[in-house]
Amino acid sequence: MPELPEVETVKREISPYVKGKIIRDVKIIDARVIKGISPREFKKKLTGDTILNVERRAKYLSFKLKSGKYLVIHLGMTGRLLFSPDKYVKVIFKLSGNKTLYYSDLRLFGKVKLYNHYPILKLGPEPLSKEFTPRLLKELLSKRKTNIKSLLLDQRFLSGLGNIYASESLFCAGIDPRRKANTLKDYEIKNLNREIKKVLTKALAHKGTSFSWFVDAEGKKGGFQLKLMVYRKEGKPCPRCKTPIKRIIQSNRGTYYCPRCQK
DNA sequence: ACCTAAACCTGGGCGC
């Protein structure tokens, strides 16, 4: 489900409601989502602690706790943080002020983990940060021989992009997803850098993309699925030149692109 | 060091 814009949307929605709240109780419905420690330990360590704030890094949400610990949640493909339960609730956090936060996850690719200290995650730069410049992108690309699409999905290279926004950014930049990373020209790198920022910013303004799974904490869908150019549009006309959109497989993931517009 | 394929799960949608 969730890439940077979706995770950021969840963060913005839940922050005001969970900040300053005490975790009164933790109920674990399915222990498979809890990583690193036993469900008993998890519940014991968390109960009574206070949530100071919520941050997003890449596709991770981290809850900073008063004790100095960090509760880190990755939504995987179908993870949700909700204020009302759905069919697939796996963990229940009872908070002070009569608020309950539900972690729901159909496919169980998500992760809930408790760190004793600030988590060190092996992640590339944030695409919406000032640090992510054409110059930095050029530097990162220069060492890599793999295709540009797969590289954009690699979180150690650049963090926050997923399958939707990788395809969309490459379309907007007019770059063929099969191109070897180190063969991109300077002007293409500049375009790609700009389009990544543009696509993510726009998606964020629409509160993310919702096909079937993504909803925010209030259960509301995003709106960016109406703005997609190529993603999941195989056979449909390219919005720019009307050539049918193609779907290919790269690193076991579907890639959508226009064979005419993307060189 | 770098790259790819498969594994982890459950469900929706389609053709027959």
Add this chain to the structure above:
DNA sequence: TGCGCCCAGGTTTAGG
């Protein structure tokens, strides 16, 4: 209705 297949917003691993 049902079966079998393909598809799905992600990450980690095993192996070349």
